[in-house]
Amino acid sequence: MNHEADIAVIGGGFGGALMAMVARRLGRSVVMIERGRHPRFAIGESSTPLANLFFQQIVEEYRLPQLLSFRRWGEWQRDHPEIGCGIKRGFSFFHHRLGQVFSDDMQRRNQLLVAASPRNEVADTHWYRPDFDHHLANEAQRLGVDYFDQTELVSFDEGPAGVTLAGQRNSELVRFRAGFVIDATGPRGWLHRMLGLTQGSLPLMPKTSGLFAHFKNVGAWPSADGVPYPVEDAAVHHVFDGGWVWVLKFNNGITSAGVAVTRQRADGMGLSEGQPGWQRLLAELPSLAEQFADAEPIGQFVFVPELSFCSRQITGARWAMLPSSSGFVDPLLSTGFPLTLLGIHRLASCLGGGIDIAEYERQTISELEQVSRLVGALYASMGDFEVFTALTQLYFTAVSFSETAHRLNKPELSGGFLLCDHPVFGPATSEICESVVSLANRNETLMKIHNLIEPFNVAGLADPAKRNWYPVVIDDLFAAAAKLGSSEDTIREMLLREKLI
Ligand SMILES: Cc1cc2nc3c(=O)[nH]c(=O)nc-3n(C[C@H](O)[C@H](O)[C@H](O)COP(=O)(O)OP(=O)(O)OC[C@H]3O[C@@H](n4cnc5c(N)ncnc54)[C@H](O)[C@@H]3O)c2cc1C
Incomplete structure (x- = not known):
């Protein structure tokens, strides 16, 4: 045929x-x-x-x-x-010490909740x-x-x-x-x-492995009063030194869960064995083990030796x-979909005669490498949650700035994924990530992150007074209008047009 x-x-x-x-x-x-x-x-x-x-x-x-x-x-x-999906109101992170029950203090130093949407109607989804x-x-x-x-x-x-x-x-x-x-x-x-x-x-990225499956009967992760959104209506990340576990709940009773870890941890826990490896991982994370006490995998565990x-x-x-x-770094920060969608848009532009294929290649590689630097630095700081949290703020700052710039019809401000083509934000992010991986002066690095974020921060991020809980506060966006060369009125019009308020 x-x-x-x-x-x-x-x-x-x-x-x-x-x-x-x-x-x-x-x-x-x-x-x-x-x-x-x-x-x-x-x-x-x-x-x-x-x-x-x-x-x-x-x-x-x-x-x-x-x-x-x-x-x-x-x-x-x-x-x-009829098409299954899960609600995603934000990104939830909980920091664990292996072998210990999860606990936190008044400053909420072991958690980070970053809301992505103000209400369910306009929330993101797990597909x-x-x-x-x-x-x-x-x-x-x-x-x-x-x-x-x-x-x-x-x-x-x-x-x-x-x-x-x-x-x-x-x-x-x-x-x-x-x-x-x-x-x-x-x-x-x-x-x-x-x-x-x-x-x-891939720059700065350690060798990592993954193990994952779909489950039924997964219990609930405990919530607290006053959280910015229900903590499980989110991509839930359980971070520990050397890796992290994701838990994503769908509306059909199915939960997707898996772990991405350095090769060393994967070998140590025998993850390649599938379910017995998963049980060994849970034994090291007692609070998560409680959540998965009655969970049953649906189908096979998938082990990926090199993620x-x-x-x-x-091209x-x-x-x-x-x-x-073309490439894949890690599920951390859910970068696969935006990169794929950017690529589809650009390839469509190539087919329509808009950009040439060499430009598609340049942008695709440059964005993949920047994701790799950031995720590599996040792996290097999984044992130090203050640095990890500060690094995630680079991600949240860049994507919220880009999103708002696009919604204001100012794509020229958005400078590639993670602002990697921005003349200041791109190179400074690379330098910070390199210094985290090479264990350079920790306090200096935290200060550099703080200073870099400021001119791009349109979402009230990196504010110690919020003690790691970041709800969506529309006033933060109004207050940041000038950073986007915009006015409060223009931002209000955009939010109304997009039905975000
Ligand atoms: C563990 C893990 C977790 C992830 N989590 C996230 C996340 O939470 N958020 C996010 O944004 N991204 C995530 N990603 C990345 C995400 O999976 C990809 O961005 C996404 O799947 C890309 O979709 P796709 O349809 O292009 O490719 P795929 O989903 O990989 O689909 C490829 C298709 O090609 C078919 N195929 C394979 N080989 C052949 C062949 N030889 N001939 C014909 N067909 C073939 C397959 O059967 C499949 O249907 C994750 C990736 C991994 C590995």
Whole structure:
């Protein structure tokens, strides 16, 4: 069987399906080729305000209104209650000492709660990927994408007229001819292996491993009076020296939980054994063990010996990898979705003649490397929660500044993900992260972080008086209007337009 298309997208997860839909909206014929079959388990679930904004920009620019309600919890619940998701009002962090029950003091030195949205209606979400990706693949077909699942590709031949991909589907030979190929198969994915590409290195990032599963019957993590949002309506991070555990609750009774740790800790806990490794981890985290006392895994544990990855080459004359195939750092800070969505937007711009592919490559690598520096520094400070907390403020400052700049239609202020292209914020962040990893003067580093944040801080962050609890306070944004070259009235108009107040 021979099939021809302008664009072949390999991988039918959310990234591939959205890319395929955008290409259709650009008037291209598209085939999407998936090895598996929906619905299927996929990891990478927690969205963020910036990711949701990038998602919204794509669906608006490429006329995909049928997807708009996935940008927010309230609209999602009204329009698609059948598609599982979780509510995410913020980022919750709890710092544990291995072997000890979690405890905190009056200053709340062992926790950090950063609200991302002021109320449930406009909250972010955790995407239950078996449902969500399935829906997107169906939507892609509705837009005219030719979809081939259960297809195992085995060859890639690039010629002057295009690329020929060949493989097998239900023991039949299939051949696809396309002008351009987009790889959306994830880290260490199909094109990376097929083209025999080499791995690059990710700055400051230690070698880490991951172990994760979906569970039922997960108990509740205790809350306290006056919290900025219900602590479990969030991406919950349990941080300890050498790693961290995530707990994400969906509205279908399923909880996603897993751990990312340095290779040394993974070996020490025998995580590669799956469930016995998970039990050994819980034994070191007694308060979390209590929450998981009645939990039962649904399906298999997945062990990933090496989480981080970066391909040295991510584009060619007739192909490109999505950011999610180009590299991956760590689930910490939920950076996978925003990077993937930025990449889809930029590749769409390449297809439409807006930017060239070399610029796509430069931006993708530069953002991946900046995420790597920040996450590498966070790993280096997991035993020192004050430094860890200060570093997270670099992330929260950069993303809230970028989000507001985009919403004010001033994308030129946003300077790449984590403000990595900003002439001051980008290099200063790199330098701070390097000094944390090299254990340079701790107090000086804390002061540098404080000073760097100030001119970009539009969300009342890094305020000791708040004792690590940061609700959304609209007045903080009004007070910071000048930092965005804006006025209080313009900010109010924007918030009303976006239905955020
Ligand atoms: C442990 C972990 C936790 C994460 N948590 C988060 C998070 O909370 N928030 C966040 O923003 N990001 C997170 N990420 C990153 C996130 O998973 C990715 O950004 C996201 O999955 C990218 O989606 P995608 O559809 O592009 O790729 P994927 O989800 O990787 O999907 C790839 C698709 O390609 C298919 N495929 C694979 N090989 C082939 C082949 N040879 N031929 C055809 N098809 C193939 C697969 O079956 C799959 O359907 C996490 C990643 C990991 C590893």
